Amino acid sequence: MVRTNPERRQALLDASIEVLARDGARGLTFRAVDKEAAVPTGTASNYFTNRDELLVQAAHRYYERLLPADEAIEQAQGPQTRESMIGLMTEVVDRVSRFRTGYLAILELRLEATRRPELQELLTERVRADLDFNIGNYRQSGLPGGEEAVVLLYLALNWLILDRLTLPGIFDEDRAAALVRTAVERVIPAEA
The missing domain is CATH 1.10.357.10 (Tetracycline Repressor, domain 2)
Structure with missing residues (x-):
């Protein structure tokens, strides 16, 4: 089941950006995102159905944060x-x-x-x-x-x-x- 807590989702996407910047796309795993966001293991997989969705949503989040x-x-x-x-x-x-x-x-x-x-x-x-x-x-x-x-x-x-x-x-x-x-x-x- 996909969770809907918007603040938690945002924190996971922000953590994804940090992981991508530090470890590259190959280092972007649910476990790495959970660790970066300091949430229990398995949290990211409750919010994103797969890694492709996480990549796409991280891109959306980047543009949200970059708005002037x-x-x-x-x-x-x-x-x-x-x-x-x-x-x-x-x-x-x-x-x-x-x-x-x-x-x-x-x-x-x-x-x-x-x-x-x-x-x-x-x-x-x-x-x-x-x-x-x-x-x-x-x-x-x-x-x-x-x-x-x-x-x-x-x-x-x-x-x-x-x-x-x-x-x-x-x-x-x-x-x-x-x-x-x-x-x-x-x-x-x-x-x-």
Whole structure:
């Protein structure tokens, strides 16, 4: 029987993210999740019917936890300048970088998605929806450029985050902020 205590389920999913980040997808077992969540053995198996469901639900939880604050969402909508875009992109890089275990877990999930169609479908839909949302906001921003600007920033900043979290000796926080500024200034044409 699947349990329905939402707080316990959330704790198990948060523990799953930690296990994925630390031990990789192969280390994600019900027993490992139970241990990480400090719950009795067998608890995770009462909440998730199988490992595939746990992987998919961990991906959902990652995106729940990564949501920006309401003020960041409001700031992203409406008229923008290159300078305000630099601020928004810096906030995104900082927010994702602060959730280090989440980002490492989602990398594990992306690799696992190459072998699990349901997980691949979920992650594809999620990333596509995020890109579409950001493209829509960019169109409303009044800035020059188009969809390519959003996609190029997405690609460049994701790799910057990857390097910061996996090889932290390459770019310190100041250098990362300077690179965000440079990326925005080069991708978004100067306002005429």
